[in-house]
Amino acid sequence: MKKQMKMKTIILLLHLLQIILNVANFTMAEPIYSEIFRCKKDSGTYQPNSLYKTNLESALKGLPALTSKSIGVKPNQVTAVALCAGYLNPQDCKSCVDKTIPLLLQKCPNQKGAAAWRMKCMVKYGEYAVNNYDVWFVANEVSGTKTKDVVGLQNALSSLGETLLLGLYKEQPTGYGFNNQRYGSQTLYMVMQCTGDILPNDCTKCLHHISGEIKRCCSGAIAAAILTPNCYMRYAHSDFRVL
Incomplete structure (x- = not known):
């Protein structure tokens, strides 16, 4: 009986250790671009x-x-x-x-x-005036770590992206949006934001553009950022606001 209890305890500890390691891997693998x-x-x-x-x-x-x-x-x-x-x-x-x-x-x-x-x-x-919308470059930073739940991540990205876009369109057309969403055992964090020198319609256009870039460049990546001169978006599995 005691041996069985010890075995169950060991198995439980191993499961807990695996969870801790998974969380640590997700956190350490966030893309940290300095410049x-x-x-x-x-x-x-x-x-x-x-x-x-x-x-x-x-x-x-x-x-x-x-x-x-x-x-x-x-x-x-x-x-x-x-x-x-x-x-x-x-x-x-x-x-x-x-x-x-x-x-x-x-x-x-x-x-x-x-x-x-x-x-x-x-x-x-x-050398341009204010309200100049010109996506003359698109840069991406993508984590090399991939999730095992690719479909779950893709669904969460789409859902969270739509929520942020809708909120920005209704409440602050040229501004900032942040939110998070649970999927499986993970929490996805996302931010979208436009520069203050473009018109509301151009902000929406820019964010739709980079939402498409996320799908093309970052399939399965646990964290990524898309950067342009007019807007950006970033997602990760840790709350980057406190990092």
Whole structure:
């Protein structure tokens, strides 16, 4: 009798250990991209001592989240935009943006258009006016770890994505949406957000576009992010707001 009890206890402990390891694997395998940048090659270049550079520095200075700043007139007009994840507090937002601006200028020197992403913020600039919708790049970061429940994940992604899109369309057409959903023994977390310089209809268009990208690039991946100059979405199996 005692041997049977010991055996049951050992089996139970092994099951618990397996669950802990599975959770740990899901958490450690989240995509952690430190920085992503894109230079808009077809935008042309500016000279080091030009009026464009002066306007660019002015536009980038003091950028707040979800706000665009436009300086000058064509051909030296510069619009700069900062976007912070909607769950960030103002201090963390400013810190992220302050770290991203030098990256942008270092990686895309003398370029008249560029965008740079960190984990929780993005900065972009270009020679365009406000309300410019131009998905000139789509970048994805995908976890190499795959789930065993591919169908369950796909269904949860579709359901959660539709919920967020509907909420953004009804309540905050250009803004931020976050939610989570249980499927099986897992919880899926997702965020969608648009930059503040595009129109509501363009925000919806952009989010629909990257929702399609998720299906193409990320089948079965336990975590992924799709990034564009106008919007982004990210999903994971841990609450990335607290990471």
